Amino acid sequence: MNKLIPxxxxxxxxxxAQNTEKIIARQGNVAFFSYTSVExxxxxxxxxxxxxxxxxGEIAVNILMNAFVFEKALMRxxxxxxxxxxxxxxxxxFEGTISDFDSSQSEPHTRIVKGTFTMHGVTKTLxxxxxxxxxxxxxxxxxxxxxxxKDYDIKIPPLLAGNIAxxxxxxxxxxxxxxxx
Amino acid sequence: xKKPSRPSTYIxxxxxxxxxxxxxxxxxxxxxxxxxxxxxxSISAKNxxxxxxxxxxxxxVLNAEEVVEIHGVIKEINTLNGRETLILQGGTDVKSYIxxxxxxxxxxxxxxxxxxxSITLKGIYKGFxxxxxxxxxxxxxxxxx
Numbered sequence: 001m002n003k004l005i006p007x008x009x010x011x012x013x014x015x016x017a018q019n020t021e022k023i024i025a026r027q028g029n030v031a032f033f034s035y036t037s038v039e040x041x042x043x044x045x046x047x048x049x050x051x052x053x054x055x056x057g058e059i060a061v062n063i064l065m066n067a068f069v070f071e072k073a074l075m076r077x078x079x080x081x082x083x084x085x086x087x088x089x090x091x092x093x094f095e096g097t098i099s100d101f102d103s104s105q106s107e108p109h110t111r112i113v114k115g116t117f118t119m120h121g122v123t124k125t126l127x128x129x130x131x132x133x134x135x136x137x138x139x140x141x142x143x144x145x146x147x148x149x150k151d152y153d154i155k156i157p158p159l160l161a162g163n164i165a166x167x168x169x170x171x172x173x174x175x176x177x178x179x180x181x
Numbered sequence: 182x183k184k185p186s187r188p189s190t191y192i193x194x195x196x197x198x199x200x201x202x203x204x205x206x207x208x209x210x211x212x213x214x215x216x217x218x219x220x221x222x223s224i225s226a227k228n229x230x231x232x233x234x235x236x237x238x239x240x241x242v243l244n245a246e247e248v249v250e251i252h253g254v255i256k257e258i259n260t261l262n263g264r265e266t267l268i269l270q271g272g273t274d275v276k277s278y279i280x281x282x283x284x285x286x287x288x289x290x291x292x293x294x295x296x297x298x299s300i301t302l303k304g305i306y307k308g309f310x311x312x313x314x315x316x317x318x319x320x321x322x323x324x325x326x
Contacts, residue, residue: 024311026278026280026311026312027259027261027262027264027266027280029261029262044262046261046262046264046266046282047280047282047307047310047312047314049310049311049312062310062311064307064308064310064314066245066246066307066308067307067308067314067316069316086245087245090245090308091308091310173262175261180276
C-alpha cells in the first residue's frame, strides 16, 4: 500500500500537468473584410474555438461558417448558400504550430504560425504573422492574413464579381483560458 | 364596359412585379424575430449537451438554424469582443457549455442576472464545436429560487 501512494501521486501530478499545458479560447473572434468600389462587406464570428498546447506550440482553430454575422441578411444568405455552401462545408479549420514558441516569455512578441487552413473543402498552407501577448496570465493572439477567394474554389457569379474582392482580409483575436476551466 | 387600354395594362403589370419584388426583398432582408418564433424543441442545457456530445445522435437531435428553447443555469455572463454573451452550464461531468450570443437590446435585463441563476432562453442553433453555439438569443424567463 505504501508503495502505491507515490505512484498515485505521480499519476495525479502528470494528469494535472498535462491539462494545465493546454489553453482554450471558446469565444475567439474572426472577422473578414471585402473592399471593392461597389460594396464593402464585413462579417464577424465571435464563437471560434481554438486550443493551444503550450508544451510544443501546436495550435488548432475551428470555425462554424454559418455563425458569421453580417450587416445584411441577404449577404449572409449569399455567403452561406452560394459561396461557402455551409450546409456541405459547415466548418473551417486551421492546424499548425507557433514557430519558436516559448511559453515562459511574458513580453508581447510576434511569431509566425505555420499550418494548414481548410475552408470550402480546400486545404492551403499558410504562414501567419501573429502577435502574442500575456495579459493578467491570459494569452492573447491577434493577427491578420489574406485569403484569395479563387484558391478555395469559391465561385462568384459574373454578375456579382464586382461586389466581392478577389482577396479577403481576415482578422483574428483569441483570448485563452486554462483548458479545464 | 370599357376595355382597359394596352399601355395601362402593361404599367399595372410592371408595377405589380415591382411591388412583389419589393415584398420578397423585404422578406429576405428581414431577420427572424426569435422572440416570436416557435421553438423546434424545449430542452435542458444538460440534456442537450449530453445528446450533442454523442456524435451518432448529433444529426438527429438538431439541425443548424433551428430555434431552440433551453433551460439552464448561468455559468458566466461576459462582453468579450463587444458582444453580450451568456454561457450556460452543462452537467457536472461535462466540460461543454451552451454559448448564447445575445440579441441586441437586452443589456438592462442582463444586468439583473447573476451566475448560478436559472433561466430559460431561445436562440438559433448554429452548431457544435466543443460547445453548442446559439446566436440571436432572447431571455424568455428567469426562475426565482
